[in-house]
Amino acid sequence: MPFSFELIKKDPCTGARLGKMVTPHGPIDTPAFMPVGTQGTVKSMRPEDIEKCGAQIILGNTYHLYLRPGHETVRKLGGLHTFMNWPGPILTDSGGFQVYSLSALRKIGPDGVMFQSHIDGSRHFLNPQKAIEIQEALGSDIMMCLDECTPYPATLQQTRDSMALSVKWAKQCKEARTTPDQALFGIIQGGTYMDLRRQALEQTVPIGFDGYALGGVSVGEPKEIMYAITDEITPLLPSDKPRYLMGVGMPADIVYAVSCGIDMFDCVIPTRSARHGLLFTNSEKIVIKNARWREDEHPLDETCDCYTCKNYSRGYLRHLYVAGEILAMILNTIHNIRHYMLLMDKIRTAISENRFLEFKKDFFNKMR
Amino acid sequence: MPFSFELIKKDPCTGARLGKMVTPHGPIDTPAFMPVGTQGTVKSMRPEDIEKCGAQIILGNTYHLYLRPGHETVRKLGGLHTFMNWPGPILTDSGGFQVYSLSALRKIGPDGVMFQSHIDGSRHFLNPQKAIEIQEALGSDIMMCLDECTPYPATLQQTRDSMALSVKWAKQCKEARTTPDQALFGIIQGGTYMDLRRQALEQTVPIGFDGYALGGVSVGEPKEIMYAITDEITPLLPSDKPRYLMGVGMPADIVYAVSCGIDMFDCVIPTRSARHGLLFTNSEKIVIKNARWREDEHPLDETCDCYTCKNYSRGYLRHLYVAGEILAMILNTIHNIRHYMLLMDKIRTAISENRFLEFKKDFFNKMR
Numbered sequence: 001m002p003f004s005f006e007l008i009k010k011d012p013c014t015g016a017r018l019g020k021m022v023t024p025h026g027p028i029d030t031p032a033f034m035p036v037g038t039q040g041t042v043k044s045m046r047p048e049d050i051e052k053c054g055a056q057i058i059l060g061n062t063y064h065l066y067l068r069p070g071h072e073t074v075r076k077l078g079g080l081h082t083f084m085n086w087p088g089p090i091l092t093d094s095g096g097f098q099v100y101s102l103s104a105l106r107k108i109g110p111d112g113v114m115f116q117s118h119i120d121g122s123r124h125f126l127n128p129q130k131a132i133e134i135q136e137a138l139g140s141d142i143m144m145c146l147d148e149c150t151p152y153p154a155t156l157q158q159t160r161d162s163m164a165l166s167v168k169w170a171k172q173c174k175e176a177r178t179t180p181d182q183a184l185f186g187i188i189q190g191g192t193y194m195d196l197r198r199q200a201l202e203q204t205v206p207i208g209f210d211g212y213a214l215g216g217v218s219v220g221e222p223k224e225i226m227y228a229i230t231d232e233i234t235p236l237l238p239s240d241k242p243r244y245l246m247g248v249g250m251p252a253d254i255v256y257a258v259s260c261g262i263d264m265f266d267c268v269i270p271t272r273s274a275r276h277g278l279l280f281t282n283s284e285k286i287v288i289k290n291a292r293w294r295e296d297e298h299p300l301d302e303t304c305d306c307y308t309c310k311n312y313s314r315g316y317l318r319h320l321y322v323a324g325e326i327l328a329m330i331l332n333t334i335h336n337i338r339h340y341m342l343l344m345d346k347i348r349t350a351i352s353e354n355r356f357l358e359f360k361k362d363f364f365n366k367m368r
Numbered sequence: 369m370p371f372s373f374e375l376i377k378k379d380p381c382t383g384a385r386l387g388k389m390v391t392p393h394g395p396i397d398t399p400a401f402m403p404v405g406t407q408g409t410v411k412s413m414r415p416e417d418i419e420k421c422g423a424q425i426i427l428g429n430t431y432h433l434y435l436r437p438g439h440e441t442v443r444k445l446g447g448l449h450t451f452m453n454w455p456g457p458i459l460t461d462s463g464g465f466q467v468y469s470l471s472a473l474r475k476i477g478p479d480g481v482m483f484q485s486h487i488d489g490s491r492h493f494l495n496p497q498k499a500i501e502i503q504e505a506l507g508s509d510i511m512m513c514l515d516e517c518t519p520y521p522a523t524l525q526q527t528r529d530s531m532a533l534s535v536k537w538a539k540q541c542k543e544a545r546t547t548p549d550q551a552l553f554g555i556i557q558g559g560t561y562m563d564l565r566r567q568a569l570e571q572t573v574p575i576g577f578d579g580y581a582l583g584g585v586s587v588g589e590p591k592e593i594m595y596a597i598t599d600e601i602t603p604l605l606p607s608d609k610p611r612y613l614m615g616v617g618m619p620a621d622i623v624y625a626v627s628c629g630i631d632m633f634d635c636v637i638p639t640r641s642a643r644h645g646l647l648f649t650n651s652e653k654i655v656i657k658n659a660r661w662r663e664d665e666h667p668l669d670e671t672c673d674c675y676t677c678k679n680y681s682r683g684y685l686r687h688l689y690v691a692g693e694i695l696a697m698i699l700n701t702i703h704n705i706r707h708y709m710l711l712m713d714k715i716r717t718a719i720s721e722n723r724f725l726e727f728k729k730d731f732f733n734k735m736r
Contacts, residue, residue, distance in 0.1 A: 076665075076683075
């Protein structure tokens with residue numbers, strides 16, 4: 001079954017869209033949030049937990065899986081779905097972002113990037129062909145083109161060169177692809193320069209991808225710049241393809257980006273925050289280690305239906321966290337993922353009921 | 369519902385017994401193994417996991433729960449069962465063992481023991497009355513008397529004095545008890561001196577407890593001494609009460625002790641080993657980090673029916689362990705607990721089918 005995207009509905013007042021992607025491993029209702037499963041596991045979660053939280057698709061990190069256990073090992077063990085026992089859709093990134101952010105001694109040239117593993121210092125070369133080869137071995141449902149994630153800040157010239165490289169590599173990725181059932185998304189770079197973003201878009205879309213991502217956002221730039229780019233560039237993307245804002249983000253960022261027409265998100269915030277005892281609720285952000293929760297018999301969030309909220313008190317969660325127990329990470333992660341999934345549910349329902357603008361206003365009003 | 373114990377069957381050839389304990393939180397088939405839930409959680413497990421592994425009772429550590437979050441906090445949050453969302457039976461130890469093994473600056477006197485918390489250095493006093501008060505606040509189904517766990521090695525005189533103190537404290541625990549629905553077990557000390565063990569038994573049994581434990585075993589003495597004590601003392605314990613060998617042990621120790629007439633066990637070995645990547649199977653002990661498992665697509669143990677073995681390959685488990693993933697600890701712990709529970713199943717079935725001696729012989733033959 002090849003990849004497809006159906007645009008179900010456009011919000012009359014904003015750019016928000018309701019859609020459905022179909023992949024070989026199942027459908028995804030959009031706007032969608034993808035929990036991050038860096039090393040072949042969403043940290044502390046079993047696949048059933050992720051599914052019960054309502055996630056329909058997860059993200060796998062090519063850089064990590066390439067270095068450990070190695071994409072050929074994953075292939076021999078049945079591909080990433082079988083390897084990690086996750087039957088649903090998987091999107092893999094290209095590995096580029098982690099090469100730039102995690103590895104040592106990286107050297108980017110026109111043909112690819114040399115880098116040293118952050119694990120053992122071993123030397124590796126990643127180029128568009130290799131990025132596709134790895135993702136095909138992993139067998140993800142959606143592959144991403146290798147790009148150069150332009151850092152922030154960067155000069156106009158740096159950003160122009162970087163953007164041109166990403167466009168060139170995007171073409172090479174498209175050519176390198178051999179498995180038609182794995183979708184391939186292009187990535188629009190261009191840093192904080194709107195003209196470059198538009199040029200990137202004009203040069204990338206004609207290559208012809210199954211979806212398009214905005215890359216190089218949420219890399220340290222002020223939030224208003226991220227919002228401005230999303231606001232201005234998203235509507236220019238083909239409306240019949242899914243649009244993915246990479247690495248975003250906080251609940252407010254998601255609500256904002258949905259209003260610009262973004263369909264897909266991924267971010268480590270819900271899972272990483274959970275492991276640090278930072279818990280999202282509909283009324284406040286809870287720092288679970290605080291002494292005020294010591295004897296609190298209430299669930300994290302009375303309005304949440306997750307396993308954690310149905311079975312455990314804040315007092316117990318505080319105890320687990322303070323005592324350094326593994327179960328703290330498990331229960332916290334379940335809650336934060338479910339919180340994000342409930343947010344996506346609400347977003348999709350609001351769009352389908354023609355009241356997304358109202359939802360967005362309420363959401364930002366509550367934050368004040 | 370008060371505590372009760374029914375002796376269902378005695379093995380004709382060995383001391384092995386089949387029994388059933390009934391507690392306010394449910395029944396326990398004996399011989400039984402209790403996974404250890406030190407700090408209000410069996411590390412990395414949810415209550416449902418423990419139940420699915422087949423465990424009917426878990427052990428909670430009074431020392432840890434007293435220090436953190438505090439027994440009054442647990443009481444306010446509904447008692448230990450509600451606090452940790454475990455609906456089944458719980459046995460709590462007295463706290464004594466951890467005072468002797470973990471805390472700093474302990475000072476044992478005839479009236480109790482002064483110690484400093486291993487967490488924050490705060491000073492505390494534990495005596496028989498306090499040990500009972502804490503366990504009553506926790507609300508466990510089975511409480512243990514405060515004893516002095518005689519170290520190994522110890523002289524005859526040291527052991528005699530220590531044993532006498534344990535007997536005295538046992539009487540005080542019995543007197544201090546106020547909740548008839550919580551069973552109270554006495555502990556037989558006496559170190560490696562059989563005469564002292566017999567004296568301890570003769571002085572402890574008349575106090576009248578709901579069950580009896582052998583304490584001060586598996587504290588560093590050679591295994592043949594532990595086996596000799598278990599062999600000689602267990603048959604002298606009242607046959608109409610459950611018999612508990614504290615802190616034991618390896619599968620072979622359990623099989624041996626069952627043949628002596630022991631009904632209950634607890635040990636951190638299955639859970640702690642799991643977190644260190646040491647996995648029990650029916651054919652070999654697996655060190656999961658070894659490179660030989662890298663591309664192994666088989667489950668840990670083909671004969672095991674646990675969640676881990678049904679869903680994951682050794683190759684994936686090796687990857688998770690090497691990558692330091694939390695899911696490694698979860699999946700490994702599920703497997704090791706289930707392995708222990710399957711062992712207890714086999715033991716009970718063998719006794720019920722009058723072939724425990726054969727089972728025991730086979731078990732020890734396979735180890736050679």
